[in-house]
Amino acid sequence: MGKIVLGIADDHRLFRMGFVSMLSGVDEFCFAFEAGNGQELIDRLAEQPCDIVLLDINMPVMDGIKATEIMKDRFPEVKIIIISMYDEDRFVTHMLEQGVNGYLLKDSSPEEVEKAIRQVYEEGAYYSDFVGKVLHRKLLSKKADAAPVVFNAPFASDLSTREKDVLRLLCDGLSTAEIGDKLFISSRTVEGYRQRIIEKTGAKNIAQAIALAYKRHLF
Structure with a gap:
């Protein structure tokens, strides 16, 4: 490198x-x-x-x-x-x-x-x-009577189950290699999921996708 x-x-x-x-x-x-x-x-x-x-x-x-x-x-x-x-x-x-x-x-x-x-x-x-x-x-500070946002909300409706798994682990701060080890997939495969998450959520980058996931109560 x-x-x-x-x-x-x-x-x-x-x-x-x-x-x-x-x-x-x-x-x-x-x-x-x-x-x-x-x-x-x-x-x-x-x-x-x-x-x-x-x-x-x-x-x-x-x-x-x-x-x-x-x-x-x-x-x-x-x-x-x-x-x-x-x-x-x-x-x-x-x-x-x-x-x-x-x-x-x-x-x-x-x-x-x-x-x-x-x-x-x-x-x-x-x-x-x-x-x-x-x-x-920020997540906990939302009003208690706010409508819950779940994975079938528009933000995440197009994400596959595995893409949701990868997004959850990204929110936990895991690296690509760590996610690959946890899900028993290659780092290259994880990179593919990351790119699709960015595209499907409309985020500018993976950092914004993670921030949006927290903001919209996905976890």
């Missing part, structure tokens, strides 16, 4: 320097650029493409929310991992619904950051325990 090319956008220079220093020591990673705000990020992406952007939310000139919107329109192939101090559920769920591929807090361990980058690059999404708990709370 070649290098995973990264970009980082954060208005705190010391934080950027620390992240670049930490991750540049990993053989598979290299940095294409640093940016101090969302507008600078968009400008740099136009000049120097990368695989994954590590993106803060609160930045001057253009924040991470607006930058995500523009990136999804102009650079849809670039994956986004939010790295923020904001741990409020509303920020997390909003960014996931916008199609970001992962959400980490700034106090995450270096090991988790490395794992997230690799899994987003290889699988398209990374859901930490923190994000899983946020989505679970």
Whole structure:
């Protein structure tokens, strides 16, 4: 596998320097650029493409929310991992619904950051325990008298039984290889199911499909 090319956008220079220093020591990673705000990020992406952007939310000139919107329109192939101090559920769920591929807090361990980058690059999404708990709370916060959403709802009516199984396991945070082992199928077969889930749910990527599954009470 070649290098995973990264970009980082954060208005705190010391934080950027620390992240670049930490991750540049990993053989598979290299940095294409640093940016101090969302507008600078968009400008740099136009000049120097990368695989994954590590993106803060609160930045001057253009924040991470607006930058995500523009990136999804102009650079849809670039994956986004939010790295923020904001741990409020509303920020997390909003960014996931916008199609970001992962959400980490700034106090995450270096090991988790490395794992997230690799899994987003290889699988398209990374859901930490923190994000899983946020989505679970969102599910529980729905009104008790809300009409239940089940697998025969429009969102999931076209999914096969095995596609539903794969989606459930993706929501549990399992990787493609782990799902294959659990269901006794090959990783290539799991990849096929993932792609069909994206197509049938109308999601932009597998991360958004997972967020929609939680949002619509599928589990």
